[in-house]
Amino acid sequence: MKMSTGLSYRDLSQMDRSIINRLQGGLPVCDEPYEQIAASLGIGQCELIGRLSKLLEEGFLSRFGPIYNPERLGGAVTLAALEVPQERFDEVAELVNRHDEVAHNYARAHQLNMWFVIATEALAQIDEVIGKIEAQTGLKVLNFPKQKEYLIGLRFDL
Protein backbone atom coordinates (compact mmCIF):
# COMPACT_ATOMS: atom_id res chain seq x y z
CA MET A 1 0.00 0.00 0.00
CA LYS A 2 1.30 3.47 -0.83
CA MET A 3 1.76 5.79 2.07
CA SER A 4 -0.29 8.92 2.15
CA THR A 5 1.64 12.01 1.16
CA GLY A 6 -0.30 14.16 3.56
CA LEU A 7 -2.38 15.67 0.79
CA SER A 8 -6.08 15.92 1.44
CA TYR A 9 -9.06 15.67 -0.85
CA ARG A 10 -9.25 19.46 -0.73
CA ASP A 11 -6.18 19.46 -2.96
CA LEU A 12 -8.04 17.58 -5.68
CA SER A 13 -9.14 19.52 -8.72
CA GLN A 14 -12.69 19.27 -9.99
CA MET A 15 -11.44 17.17 -12.89
CA ASP A 16 -9.67 14.71 -10.56
CA ARG A 17 -12.90 14.35 -8.60
CA SER A 18 -14.90 13.76 -11.76
CA ILE A 19 -12.41 11.10 -12.85
CA ILE A 20 -12.65 9.29 -9.50
CA ASN A 21 -16.44 9.46 -9.47
CA ARG A 22 -16.66 8.23 -13.04
CA LEU A 23 -14.23 5.33 -12.59
CA GLN A 24 -15.83 3.94 -9.46
CA GLY A 25 -18.56 2.65 -11.74
CA GLY A 26 -15.92 0.57 -13.47
CA LEU A 27 -13.62 0.70 -16.45
CA PRO A 28 -14.96 -0.72 -19.70
CA VAL A 29 -13.26 -3.90 -20.88
CA CYS A 30 -12.42 -2.93 -24.47
CA ASP A 31 -9.26 -2.21 -26.48
CA GLU A 32 -8.98 1.48 -25.51
CA PRO A 33 -10.74 1.77 -22.15
CA TYR A 34 -9.05 5.01 -21.09
CA GLU A 35 -10.00 6.68 -24.35
CA GLN A 36 -13.65 5.87 -23.74
CA ILE A 37 -13.57 7.33 -20.22
CA ALA A 38 -11.56 10.38 -21.31
CA ALA A 39 -14.04 11.14 -24.09
CA SER A 40 -16.96 10.96 -21.66
CA LEU A 41 -15.18 13.49 -19.43
CA GLY A 42 -14.29 15.78 -22.32
CA ILE A 43 -10.51 15.40 -21.94
CA GLY A 44 -7.80 13.66 -23.92
CA GLN A 45 -6.55 10.16 -23.16
CA CYS A 46 -3.05 11.43 -22.29
CA GLU A 47 -4.44 13.84 -19.74
CA LEU A 48 -6.53 11.09 -18.13
CA ILE A 49 -3.57 8.70 -17.91
CA GLY A 50 -1.36 11.45 -16.49
CA ARG A 51 -3.91 12.37 -13.83
CA LEU A 52 -4.47 8.73 -12.84
CA SER A 53 -0.73 8.14 -12.44
CA LYS A 54 -0.51 11.18 -10.22
CA LEU A 55 -3.50 10.13 -8.07
CA LEU A 56 -1.92 6.70 -7.54
CA GLU A 57 1.42 8.26 -6.70
CA GLU A 58 -0.13 10.68 -4.24
CA GLY A 59 -1.93 7.87 -2.45
CA PHE A 60 -5.52 8.87 -3.18
CA LEU A 61 -6.00 5.64 -5.10
CA SER A 62 -4.43 2.40 -3.96
CA ARG A 63 -5.01 0.24 -6.96
CA PHE A 64 -6.53 0.43 -10.34
CA GLY A 65 -7.73 -2.89 -11.63
CA PRO A 66 -10.08 -5.76 -11.01
CA ILE A 67 -12.16 -6.06 -7.85
CA TYR A 68 -12.63 -9.76 -7.18
CA ASN A 69 -15.35 -11.82 -5.72
CA PRO A 70 -13.28 -14.25 -3.63
CA GLU A 71 -16.27 -16.40 -2.74
CA ARG A 72 -16.92 -17.07 -6.40
CA LEU A 73 -13.41 -18.45 -6.64
CA GLY A 74 -13.89 -20.89 -3.79
CA GLY A 75 -12.40 -18.55 -1.21
CA ALA A 76 -14.01 -17.40 2.02
CA VAL A 77 -14.37 -14.02 3.73
CA THR A 78 -15.50 -13.24 7.23
CA LEU A 79 -15.63 -10.41 9.75
CA ALA A 80 -14.06 -11.03 13.15
CA ALA A 81 -13.62 -9.03 16.34
CA LEU A 82 -11.44 -8.99 19.44
CA GLU A 83 -11.75 -7.38 22.82
CA VAL A 84 -8.21 -6.11 23.37
CA PRO A 85 -7.00 -4.61 26.64
CA GLN A 86 -6.05 -1.00 25.87
CA GLU A 87 -2.42 -1.41 26.93
CA ARG A 88 -1.96 -4.35 24.55
CA PHE A 89 -3.66 -2.74 21.58
CA ASP A 90 -0.65 -2.00 19.35
CA GLU A 91 1.03 -5.30 20.10
CA VAL A 92 -2.14 -7.26 19.24
CA ALA A 93 -2.75 -5.17 16.10
CA GLU A 94 0.69 -6.13 14.88
CA LEU A 95 0.13 -9.82 15.57
CA VAL A 96 -3.20 -9.75 13.73
CA ASN A 97 -1.98 -7.71 10.75
CA ARG A 98 1.00 -9.99 10.27
CA HIS A 99 -1.37 -12.55 8.76
CA ASP A 100 -1.64 -12.08 5.00
CA GLU A 101 -5.22 -13.30 5.23
CA VAL A 102 -6.20 -10.21 7.24
CA ALA A 103 -7.41 -7.72 4.66
CA HIS A 104 -8.74 -4.85 6.76
CA ASN A 105 -8.34 -4.00 10.39
CA TYR A 106 -10.01 -1.14 12.21
CA ALA A 107 -10.04 0.03 15.80
CA ARG A 108 -13.63 0.77 16.78
CA ALA A 109 -15.19 2.47 19.75
CA HIS A 110 -16.75 -0.44 21.64
CA GLN A 111 -15.80 -3.13 24.13
CA LEU A 112 -15.08 -5.26 21.07
CA ASN A 113 -12.48 -2.77 19.92
CA MET A 114 -10.66 -4.46 17.04
CA TRP A 115 -12.56 -5.48 13.89
CA PHE A 116 -10.94 -7.17 10.96
CA VAL A 117 -11.77 -9.01 7.75
CA ILE A 118 -10.21 -12.42 7.08
CA ALA A 119 -10.06 -13.65 3.47
CA THR A 120 -8.77 -17.16 2.76
CA GLU A 121 -8.47 -19.61 -0.11
CA ALA A 122 -10.95 -22.03 1.45
CA LEU A 123 -13.56 -21.95 4.17
CA ALA A 124 -11.66 -24.31 6.49
CA GLN A 125 -8.74 -21.89 6.62
CA ILE A 126 -10.84 -19.21 8.30
CA ASP A 127 -10.86 -21.34 11.46
CA GLU A 128 -7.13 -22.00 11.11
CA VAL A 129 -6.33 -18.28 10.96
CA ILE A 130 -8.64 -17.62 13.90
CA GLY A 131 -6.94 -20.42 15.85
CA LYS A 132 -3.51 -18.94 15.18
CA ILE A 133 -4.60 -15.45 16.19
CA GLU A 134 -6.10 -16.81 19.41
CA ALA A 135 -2.93 -18.74 20.20
CA GLN A 136 -0.68 -15.77 19.45
CA THR A 137 -2.72 -13.18 21.33
CA GLY A 138 -4.29 -15.28 24.07
CA LEU A 139 -7.57 -13.54 23.24
CA LYS A 140 -10.90 -14.93 22.07
CA VAL A 141 -11.76 -14.12 18.46
CA LEU A 142 -15.44 -13.68 17.71
CA ASN A 143 -16.29 -14.78 14.18
CA PHE A 144 -19.26 -13.25 12.36
CA PRO A 145 -19.74 -15.18 9.13
CA LYS A 146 -21.87 -13.52 6.49
CA GLN A 147 -25.31 -14.99 5.91
CA LYS A 148 -26.55 -12.68 3.20
CA GLU A 149 -25.28 -9.71 1.22
CA TYR A 150 -27.64 -6.83 0.54
CA LEU A 151 -25.34 -4.09 -0.67
CA ILE A 152 -21.69 -3.93 -1.60
CA GLY A 153 -21.84 -0.56 -3.31
CA LEU A 154 -19.02 1.17 -1.45
CA ARG A 155 -19.03 4.21 -3.68
CA PHE A 156 -17.99 7.70 -2.80
CA ASP A 157 -19.11 10.87 -4.47
CA LEU A 158 -16.33 13.41 -4.32
Next chain:
Amino acid sequence: MNKLLARYAGPRDVEVLAAIEEGLPLCERPFARVAQALGMSEDEVISRLARMKACGIMRRFGLVLQHRPLGYCANAMLVFDIPQDRVDRAARAIVAHEFVTLCYCREPHLPDWPYNLYCMIHGRDRQIVEGQIIELKERAQLLGFASKTLFSLRRFKQTGARFSSATRVAMVKP
Protein backbone atom coordinates in the same frame (compact mmCIF):
# COMPACT_ATOMS: atom_id res chain seq x y z
CA MET B 1 -18.40 -23.32 -6.10
CA ASN B 2 -15.84 -25.61 -7.66
CA LYS B 3 -18.11 -26.22 -10.60
CA LEU B 4 -18.20 -22.49 -11.22
CA LEU B 5 -14.48 -22.30 -10.89
CA ALA B 6 -13.88 -25.17 -13.29
CA ARG B 7 -16.33 -23.68 -15.72
CA TYR B 8 -15.29 -20.07 -15.63
CA ALA B 9 -11.74 -19.73 -14.42
CA GLY B 10 -9.35 -21.97 -16.29
CA PRO B 11 -5.57 -21.70 -16.07
CA ARG B 12 -5.39 -19.04 -18.78
CA ASP B 13 -7.98 -16.91 -16.98
CA VAL B 14 -5.90 -17.17 -13.85
CA GLU B 15 -2.83 -16.01 -15.77
CA VAL B 16 -4.74 -12.94 -16.95
CA LEU B 17 -6.02 -12.13 -13.47
CA ALA B 18 -2.60 -12.57 -11.91
CA ALA B 19 -1.03 -10.28 -14.52
CA ILE B 20 -3.34 -7.38 -13.67
CA GLU B 21 -3.56 -7.91 -9.92
CA GLU B 22 -1.32 -4.98 -9.07
CA GLY B 23 -3.16 -2.76 -11.51
CA LEU B 24 -3.88 -2.40 -15.17
CA PRO B 25 -1.07 -0.66 -17.12
CA LEU B 26 -1.75 3.02 -17.67
CA CYS B 27 -1.30 3.28 -21.43
CA GLU B 28 -3.44 3.55 -24.56
CA ARG B 29 -3.88 -0.18 -25.11
CA PRO B 30 -3.54 -1.67 -21.62
CA PHE B 31 -4.94 -5.08 -22.53
CA ALA B 32 -2.58 -5.33 -25.49
CA ARG B 33 0.34 -4.79 -23.14
CA VAL B 34 -0.94 -7.46 -20.74
CA ALA B 35 -1.48 -9.79 -23.70
CA GLN B 36 2.04 -9.27 -24.94
CA ALA B 37 3.50 -10.13 -21.55
CA LEU B 38 1.45 -13.34 -21.47
CA GLY B 39 1.91 -14.36 -25.07
CA MET B 40 -1.82 -14.06 -25.79
CA SER B 41 -3.74 -11.90 -28.21
CA GLU B 42 -5.39 -8.68 -27.04
CA ASP B 43 -8.77 -10.13 -28.04
CA GLU B 44 -8.25 -13.18 -25.88
CA VAL B 45 -7.40 -11.09 -22.81
CA ILE B 46 -10.42 -8.84 -23.35
CA SER B 47 -12.85 -11.69 -23.95
CA ARG B 48 -11.61 -13.63 -20.91
CA LEU B 49 -12.00 -10.58 -18.69
CA ALA B 50 -15.41 -9.74 -20.13
CA ARG B 51 -16.62 -13.27 -19.42
CA MET B 52 -15.26 -13.28 -15.89
CA LYS B 53 -17.03 -10.00 -15.26
CA ALA B 54 -20.27 -11.33 -16.70
CA CYS B 55 -20.24 -14.41 -14.47
CA GLY B 56 -19.34 -12.48 -11.34
CA ILE B 57 -15.80 -13.75 -10.69
CA MET B 58 -14.83 -10.11 -11.00
CA ARG B 59 -17.22 -7.71 -9.37
CA ARG B 60 -16.05 -4.81 -11.46
CA PHE B 61 -13.02 -3.37 -13.06
CA GLY B 62 -12.21 -0.11 -11.45
CA LEU B 63 -10.67 1.84 -8.67
CA VAL B 64 -9.71 1.01 -5.14
CA LEU B 65 -9.84 4.25 -3.20
CA GLN B 66 -7.94 5.17 -0.09
CA HIS B 67 -10.76 6.41 2.11
CA ARG B 68 -8.75 8.53 4.49
CA PRO B 69 -6.75 10.76 2.12
CA LEU B 70 -10.04 11.35 0.34
CA GLY B 71 -11.43 12.73 3.56
CA TYR B 72 -13.68 9.82 4.53
CA CYS B 73 -12.68 9.72 8.17
CA ALA B 74 -16.04 9.16 9.80
CA ASN B 75 -16.72 5.51 9.26
CA ALA B 76 -19.61 4.06 11.22
CA MET B 77 -20.61 0.44 11.50
CA LEU B 78 -24.22 0.09 12.60
CA VAL B 79 -25.49 -3.20 13.88
CA PHE B 80 -29.10 -4.19 14.60
CA ASP B 81 -30.75 -7.12 16.30
CA ILE B 82 -33.60 -7.95 13.93
CA PRO B 83 -35.84 -11.05 14.09
CA GLN B 84 -34.89 -13.42 11.27
CA ASP B 85 -38.22 -13.12 9.47
CA ARG B 86 -37.91 -9.33 9.28
CA VAL B 87 -34.28 -9.07 8.21
CA ASP B 88 -34.93 -8.86 4.46
CA ARG B 89 -37.48 -6.12 4.90
CA ALA B 90 -35.22 -4.12 7.21
CA ALA B 91 -32.26 -4.55 4.84
CA ARG B 92 -34.31 -3.31 1.88
CA ALA B 93 -35.28 -0.23 3.85
CA ILE B 94 -31.65 0.37 4.85
CA VAL B 95 -30.12 0.08 1.38
CA ALA B 96 -32.66 2.54 0.00
CA HIS B 97 -30.56 5.25 1.69
CA GLU B 98 -27.85 6.56 -0.59
CA PHE B 99 -25.37 7.22 2.20
CA VAL B 100 -25.30 3.53 3.19
CA THR B 101 -22.24 1.92 1.58
CA LEU B 102 -22.51 -1.73 2.66
CA CYS B 103 -25.19 -3.97 4.16
CA TYR B 104 -24.85 -7.59 5.31
CA CYS B 105 -26.64 -10.09 7.48
CA ARG B 106 -24.22 -11.99 9.75
CA GLU B 107 -24.49 -14.72 12.35
CA PRO B 108 -24.88 -13.28 15.85
CA HIS B 109 -22.73 -14.41 18.76
CA LEU B 110 -25.04 -15.04 21.70
CA PRO B 111 -25.26 -13.93 24.41
CA ASP B 112 -22.70 -11.11 24.04
CA TRP B 113 -23.51 -10.06 20.53
CA PRO B 114 -27.12 -10.49 19.42
CA TYR B 115 -26.75 -8.23 16.37
CA ASN B 116 -27.31 -9.77 12.96
CA LEU B 117 -27.84 -6.94 10.47
CA TYR B 118 -24.83 -4.73 9.68
CA CYS B 119 -24.50 -1.62 7.59
CA MET B 120 -21.76 0.94 7.03
CA ILE B 121 -21.84 4.68 6.51
CA HIS B 122 -18.66 6.41 5.34
CA GLY B 123 -18.61 10.16 5.69
CA ARG B 124 -16.32 13.14 5.97
CA ASP B 125 -17.91 14.66 9.02
CA ARG B 126 -18.88 12.77 12.14
CA GLN B 127 -21.80 15.06 12.93
CA ILE B 128 -23.27 14.55 9.49
CA VAL B 129 -22.90 10.79 9.83
CA GLU B 130 -24.59 10.91 13.24
CA GLY B 131 -27.49 12.77 11.63
CA GLN B 132 -27.68 10.18 8.89
CA ILE B 133 -27.83 7.40 11.49
CA ILE B 134 -30.82 9.04 13.18
CA GLU B 135 -32.50 9.58 9.82
CA LEU B 136 -31.86 5.96 8.83
CA LYS B 137 -33.30 4.55 12.05
CA GLU B 138 -36.42 6.66 11.72
CA ARG B 139 -37.10 6.23 8.04
CA ALA B 140 -36.27 2.53 7.92
CA GLN B 141 -38.43 2.01 11.05
CA LEU B 142 -35.61 0.53 13.07
CA LEU B 143 -36.06 2.49 16.28
CA GLY B 144 -37.76 -0.45 18.00
CA PHE B 145 -34.77 -2.76 17.57
CA ALA B 146 -31.65 -2.98 19.69
CA SER B 147 -28.69 -1.45 17.89
CA LYS B 148 -25.14 -0.20 18.34
CA THR B 149 -23.02 2.27 16.41
CA LEU B 150 -19.28 1.59 16.23
CA PHE B 151 -17.26 4.46 14.79
CA SER B 152 -13.80 3.59 13.58
CA LEU B 153 -10.95 5.15 15.52
CA ARG B 154 -7.91 4.01 13.61
CA ARG B 155 -7.24 2.03 10.50
CA PHE B 156 -4.39 -0.46 10.60
CA LYS B 157 -4.75 -2.16 7.30
CA GLN B 158 -6.77 -1.78 4.12
CA THR B 159 -5.60 -3.97 1.30
CA GLY B 160 -8.81 -5.42 -0.11
CA ALA B 161 -9.08 -8.97 -1.33
CA ARG B 162 -6.08 -9.63 -3.52
CA PHE B 163 -6.11 -12.27 -6.15
CA SER B 164 -2.92 -14.03 -5.12
CA SER B 165 -4.82 -16.33 -2.77
CA ALA B 166 -7.59 -16.87 -5.30
CA THR B 167 -4.93 -17.60 -7.90
CA ARG B 168 -3.58 -20.36 -5.74
CA VAL B 169 -7.10 -21.73 -5.29
CA ALA B 170 -7.61 -21.95 -9.00
CA MET B 171 -4.21 -23.55 -9.49
CA VAL B 172 -4.87 -26.17 -6.86
CA LYS B 173 -8.41 -26.94 -7.95
CA PRO B 174 -8.58 -26.37 -11.70
